[in-house]
Amino acid sequence: MQETKKAAVIGLGSMGWGAALSLLKAGFAVRGCDIRSDALARFTEAGGDACTTPALAAETADVILVYVINSKQVEDVVFGPNGALETAKPGTVFLLCSTMAPSATTDIAERLETAGMLVIDAPVSGGHVRALAGEITVMASGSQEAFDRASAALDAISAKVFRLGDRPGAGSQVKMINQLLAGVHIAATAEAMTLAAKAGIDLKTLYDVIRVSAGSSWMFENRGEHIVSGDYAPRSAVNIFVKDLGIVASEAEKAGAITPLAASALNLFVEASEAGLGQEDDAAVAKILARKSGATLPGMEE
Incomplete structure (x- = not known):
């Protein structure tokens, strides 16, 4: 089994950053790419090659992990100007770690395979x-050769890889x-x-009780x-x-599946985004419900 020791991580957000550091700890030579200069500076300090x-990032890599936000960004960083495909060696393994619609993933994968990747x-x-x-869960599908080359x-980066x-x-x-x-659970x-909060229950006490309850x-x-x-x-x-959740709604419609809870959660996230909370932690959807309920949560002004 071939085990590579040269990796590239494209996108040093919270998940990509963790993957890049985990690869460094495992002895990989890691090149990291991000549009944010502060992330690149931190990566250099951590021992990576920014x-x-x-x-x-791709020119020396045997495996390239893509951790950007959506399928459009994946296309840009892989196929666009100065994209990874410009310098990637034939047979390089691309790990598409971004959450995308299955149809988008399939299309991008086919284009990469046509290019010899x-x-x-x-x-x-x-x-x-x-x-x-280095303990994430990976929901993975691909050829045996790709898995062999990317095994190290x-x-x-992971505690469990599910071969799907x-x-x-x-x-x-x-x-x-x-x-x-996940989206429904956050909304719930x-x-x-x-x-x-509206009922006057101490939130810390409630949290301590519920987290060990059914x-x-x-x-x-x-x-x-x-x-x-x-x-x-x-x-x-x-x-x-x-x-x-937009992907869920779109794919459910294509499949003829009914997803009322996902639809309700999506509406709440959209409302929070439109209220200017789009860049806050996803738990901030609670602020929308609190405002409508006349309740005050920690971190909200009275």
């Missing part, structure tokens, strides 16, 4: 803390379902905490703590779930 274009559809989950620890990189098929697209389908649940957490979820544990502390610094922003 690059201003995807083409520069290997592709793993590899959306991830687990949050920035698990990303930093996948081991470095031998063609790109299957990973994105499963990630879409994950995002349906916001609703529960707002009702508690009504809890991973999102309640994680985002509920953000609401209790009034901390809306973006780990995953409201606008991410506008995108992701």
Whole structure:
């Protein structure tokens, strides 16, 4: 089995940053690319090789991890001017870690394979803390050859890799379902905490009770703590779930599936975005419900 030790990470946001540091800790030579100069400076300080274009990042890599926000950005950083495909060697493995519509993933993968590259559809989950620890979950699909060549990189960034098929697209389908649940759970957490605040329940006490009770979820544990502390610094922003639940709505319509809870959650995220909260932590949807309810949450002005 071939194990590569040269990697590129395109997009040093919360998840990409964790992946890049995990690769460095595992002994990889890592080139990182981002449009933000402060992220590149931090990456240099962490021991990485900062690059201003995807083409520069890709030219020595055996595996390229793409961690940008949406399919349009993936197309730009891969196929656009100064994109990774300009310099990537034939047989380079592209790990498409962004959350995209399955149809978009399939199209991008086919174009990369036509250009002589290997592709793993590899959306991830687990949050920035698990990303930093190299313990994310990867929902992956692709050829055996691609997995063989990327095995060391996948081991470095993840606690669990689910092999979901031998063609790109299957990973994105499963990630879409994950995002349906995640978005609904965040909305439900916001609703529960707002009702508690309106009823005069101490939110910290409520959080401590629910997180060890049947009504809890991973999102309640994680985002509920953000609401209790009034901390809306973006780990995953409201606008991410506008995108992701938008994918759910679009794909559900194509499939003829009915997704009323996802639709309600999407409406809440869209309303929060339109209210100027799009770049805040996705738990900020609670502010919308609190304002409508006449409740005050931590971090909100009286």
